[in-house]
Amino acid sequence: MAIIMLKKRLTAVFIALSIICASLCVTIGVYRRQKREFTPRFQAPLRSEGCYFENNIFYQSGFGIPNCTAYAWGRAYELLGEEPRLCTSDAREWFSYNKRTGAYDYGDEPRLGAIACFDNEYGGHVAVVENIDDGVITFSNSAYMGSEFYLSTASVNDNSAGQKDWSFQGYIYLSNFDEKELSINSNRRISAVDGLNLREYPSTQAEIIDTIPEKSQVYITKVVKCGEYFWGKASFGKKNGYCVIDYTEYSL
Numbered sequence: 587m588a589i590i591m592l593k594k595r596l597t598a599v600f601i602a603l604s605i606i607c608a609s610l611c612v613t614i615g616v617y618r619r620q621k622r623e624f625t626p627r628f629q630a631p632l633r634s635e636g637c638y639f640e641n642n643i644f645y646q647s648g649f650g651i652p653n654c655t656a657y658a659w660g661r662a663y664e665l666l667g668e669e670p671r672l673c674t675s676d677a678r679e680w681f682s683y684n685k686r687t688g689a690y691d692y693g694d695e696p697r698l699g700a701i702a703c704f705d706n707e708y709g710g711h712v713a714v715v716e717n718i719d720d721g722v723i724t725f726s727n728s729a730y731m732g733s734e735f736y737l738s739t740a741s742v743n744d745n746s747a748g749q750k751d752w753s754f755q756g757y758i759y760l761s762n763f764d765e766k767e768l769s770i771n772s773n774r775r776i777s778a779v780d781g782l783n784l785r786e787y788p789s790t791q792a793e794i795i796d797t798i799p800e801k802s803q804v805y806i807t808k809v810v811k812c813g814e815y816f817w818g819k820a821s822f823g824k825k826n827g828y829c830v831i832d833y834t835e836y837s838l
Contacts, residue, residue: 651734677710
């Protein structure tokens with residue numbers, strides 16, 4: 587009888603431990619998904635960023651940047667960390683293609699990382715929402731046979747998304763990015779190949795305190811937007827200052 591009771595107790599303990607482990611796995615999984623942050627892009631992609639060049643389906647077909655579709659496809663690749671399930675034809679086809687395939691949610695409300703789709707006489711246009719602040723949307727763009735990279739803005743109340751001469755079709759939502767998770771009280775890894783300057787205050791004119799090597803970690807306690815950059819108040823070793831968050835990535 588004692589042996590039977592012991593087996594029952596051990597079985598109960600095993601089941602309880604299994605439940606706890608399963609709960610932890612779910613919690614960690616949700617936690618890591620919630621840590622997927624949105625980092626705005628305000629600068630042209632570097633030639634070393636494969637999602638915009640070697641690994642970009644438009645680039646491979648001879649229609650690379652400058653080209654709005656090549657840029658937006660590459661930006662989606664960068665944000666998702668994998669090849670996007672977007673249209674590989676003219677920009678004017680992207681919105682209807684996404685509706686047919688059901689690859690991503692869509693709508694007419696601007697959200698971080700959303701792709702704005704337009705129809706025009708030149709084959710359409712696509713742009714990416716990089717920032718929404720104080721009622722103003724900032725888009726990143728590229729233009730076929732034009733600018734490799736440029737920024738444009740529009741009011742959140744503008745039904746034409748800043749392009750009054752074009753027909754605005756809507757937004758494609760790649761994911762539910764959260765800008766707030768970009769920042770506060772989080773570790774980030776330096777992604778700049780040549781390292782990243784730690785400055786006295788958030789400005790490219792500020793004195794350089796130190797240069798933080800690539801892959802080093804910094805701890806961010808505050809985020810501010812100054813000029814064209816988002817800056818993080820960072821701690822590196824015993825030194826404190828500000829660095830450009832555009833050249834960092836989330837780190838556990």
